[in-house]
Amino acid sequence: MNIILFGPPGAGKGTQAKYLVKKLDGYQISTGDILRDEIKKESDIGKKIINDMNDGKFVSDQIVNELISNIIFDPHKKNRLIFDGYPRSLSQAKNLSLLLENSGQIINHVFFLNVNKETIIKRIEKRKIEEKRSDDDLDIIIKRYDRYMNITKPVLDFYSKNINFHEIDGSLKIDQITNKIDNLIDV
Ligand code: AMP
Numbered sequence: 001m002n003i004i005l006f007g008p009p010g011a012g013k014g015t016q017a018k019y020l021v022k023k024l025d026g027y028q029i030s031t032g033d034i035l036r037d038e039i040k041k042e043s044d045i046g047k048k049i050i051n052d053m054n055d056g057k058f059v060s061d062q063i064v065n066e067l068i069s070n071i072i073f074d075p076h077k078k079n080r081l082i083f084d085g086y087p088r089s090l091s092q093a094k095n096l097s098l099l100l101e102n103s104g105q106i107i108n109h110v111f112f113l114n115v116n117k118e119t120i121i122k123r124i125e126k127r128k129i130e131e132k133r134s135d136d137d138l139d140i141i142i143k144r145y146d147r148y149m150n151i152t153k154p155v156l157d158f159y160s161k162n163i164n165f166h167e168i169d170g171s172l173k174i175d176q177i178t179n180k181i182d183n184l185i186d187v
Contacts, residue, residue, distance in 0.1 A: 001026075001185065002081040002105055006155070007113035008148045009141070010120040010127065011170040012177060016113070017084035019178050024185075027077040030084040031064050038067075056140040058151065061091045072099045079105060090154040109185055110159045113170035113177065120145050 001024055005013040017028045035053060038046035045067070049059045068086060071077055087093040100106060115123075124141045159165045168180050 001108045002079060002083075002100070003185070004083040004087075004107055004110045004159070005085075005113065006110060006152075006159070007170055008115060008120055008152075009144050010123040011113040011115045012123075012174060013084045013113060015174055016111070016177060016181060017082045020082045020181070023182075024080065024082070026080045026082040027071070028082045028084055029068060029071055029086060031059075031068065031086040031088075032084075034067050035059055035064070056144040056147070058088060058147065061089055061095070064088075064092060065095045068096075069099055072096075072105070073103050078103065081105075087155055088148070089151055090158060093155045093158045108164060110162070110165045111181060111184075112156065112160070112165065112167045114167055115170035117142070117145055119171045 003020060003024075003026070005017055005020075007013055014030060017030065020026050021028050035045075035049055039050050039053065040046070045063060049063065052059055064086065072081065083096075087096050096107075121138065121141055125138070128137075160167075166180075166184050168177055170177065172180075
């Protein structure tokens with residue numbers, strides 16, 4: 001089963017992704033983690049993206065698309081993909097459709113964790129203290145939220161017409177969200 005978790009930064013995608021990885025013996029594709037890893041490794045890509053990342057800006061579609069394509073074609077990960085933070089733009093969504101088609105896969109479920117700005121700000125401030133992430137300053141948080149909502153709106157429109165699209169109130173407690181996801185994938 002392949003699943004997309006969709007929603008603004010701080011909506012709880014990562015937490016639910018980890019749950020789904022366990023439940024479905026899945027493989028989490030967190031483009032945020034993959035990109036932070038490139039920075040840590042001080043790779044060529046890492047050097048190119050560090051400023052945008054620290055500024056809360058999106059990394060170019062070309063870089064992100066390239067990084068995920070090997071994962072999608074990996075036979076060990078086939079039909080076990082849990083997308084967390086990808087796709088984030090219409091170009092990425094179209095690229096993903098193409099990659100899935102070419103690798104004989106489909107997306108079984110898209111979960112949109114919808115949360116308002118106030119809840120996000122509170123959550124990210126907490127995470128900032130716990131995880132010490134350098135892109136988690138309040139100004140940047142607000143920029144990231146607004147940018148996410150603006151740029152990803154077309155992605156929402158792209159998926160929301162499909163019957164496998166489910167909107168979930170992301171301000172619910174973690175296990176309430178998990179229950180809703182469980183009920184939708186277990187049918
Ligand atoms: P995240 O951990 O998903 O909140 O992502 C952290 C940062 O990584 C974002 O603010 C972007 O700078 C970058 N990023 C993560 N995923 C993507 C993506 N799919 N497209 C572009 N930039 C991304």
